[in-house]
Amino acid sequence: MSFKIVEEATPRLNRSELAVPGSSPQLFEKAAKSAADVIFLDLEDAVAPDKKEEARRNVIRALNEIDWGNKTVSVRINGLDTHYMYRDVVEVIEQTGERLDLFMIPKVGTAADVYAVDMLVSQVEQAKGRKKRIGFELIIETALGMQNVHEIAGASPRNESLHFGVADYAASTRARTTNIGGVNPDYSVLTDPLEDGRREVHWGDMWHYAIARMVVAARANGLRPIDGPFGDFSDADGYRAAARRAAALGCEGKWAIHPSQIALANEVFSPSEKEVERARRILAAMEEAAREGKGAVSLDGRLIDIASIRQAQALVAKADQITAAGG
Numbered sequence: 001m002s003f004k005i006v007e008e009a010t011p012r013l014n015r016s017e018l019a020v021p022g023s024s025p026q027l028f029e030k031a032a033k034s035a036a037d038v039i040f041l042d043l044e045d046a047v048a049p050d051k052k053e054e055a056r057r058n059v060i061r062a063l064n065e066i067d068w069g070n071k072t073v074s075v076r077i078n079g080l081d082t083h084y085m086y087r088d089v090v091e092v093i094e095q096t097g098e099r100l101d102l103f104m105i106p107k108v109g110t111a112a113d114v115y116a117v118d119m120l121v122s123q124v125e126q127a128k129g130r131k132k133r134i135g136f137e138l139i140i141e142t143a144l145g146m147q148n149v150h151e152i153a154g155a156s157p158r159n160e161s162l163h164f165g166v167a168d169y170a171a172s173t174r175a176r177t178t179n180i181g182g183v184n185p186d187y188s189v190l191t192d193p194l195e196d197g198r199r200e201v202h203w204g205d206m207w208h209y210a211i212a213r214m215v216v217a218a219r220a221n222g223l224r225p226i227d228g229p230f231g232d233f234s235d236a237d238g239y240r241a242a243a244r245r246a247a248a249l250g251c252e253g254k255w256a257i258h259p260s261q262i263a264l265a266n267e268v269f270s271p272s273e274k275e276v277e278r279a280r281r282i283l284a285a286m287e288e289a290a291r292e293g294k295g296a297v298s299l300d301g302r303l304i305d306i307a308s309i310r311q312a313q314a315l316v317a318k319a320d321q322i323t324a325a326g327g
């Protein structure tokens, strides 16, 4: 282990993160009763410019009046390049109590962007006498943000998670996409002719580099990496496949841009009973190995060692967190 200890951000369940436009208050109650772990009330791109003020008022009312239960509640503020952002921060903190958990900052490009919002939030929190510190979720969704993702991840003690905003990222990098967060048949390998002369097309994941890079930056700074939107909400299998790919790389959750995606995210990002049972058996086997003075043993015909303990502990801790939150 390095001498530098990576401190983990405030632990929160973040399997599913439901996006709710601030301009659609009729959706708020339903969102509060949904099975999403995190709700973000959006003041940014789901809200038209002439609805920005009204959406902010709706969100303030919702933070004061709606019972959000044990959910983590976030507000996506507007970008630093707009004239809405400072009022989003000031009015939301000044006019609500302690219910807000997180601000989501879109299109973060540099560590200084995070620093600037931190400064503003700190002043308003202090002036208001707020006791609970508001955390930050940062969307990495521009070429600049992806270039600077490592500095961004370490830019504030408020940082809790990094999110891959695939739609804006595609726009920023001029990537050719067919559907938000989906795959593109152009991103494929054509095999050389097989023995019978046939050639096969193997589709690839065009988002692999971006997500993997974000995961490293997040984990190296104790933050949660979260995968962003999948636009085709009629394609449950496509969503599941994208979520599984993100989970395989280390992401802890994925956005739901439609309520039907919440259950899919919760399913993919919860360890299965079989996985938990195997993790517990690994821990038991390694305890026995330690008693016998061994560092590695075999379980079900496969090698396990001390690194397996850390993997198994993380899995069991996740399962316990889910149980504690009510499943």
Ligand code: GLV
Residues within 6 Å of the ligand: 045, 106, 139, 141, 164, 165, 166, 167, 168, 169, 228, 229
């Ligand atoms: C999210 O904000 C995205 O652009 O994908």
Ligand code: MG
Residues within 6 Å of the ligand: 045, 106, 141, 165, 167, 168
């Ligand atoms: Mg975006």
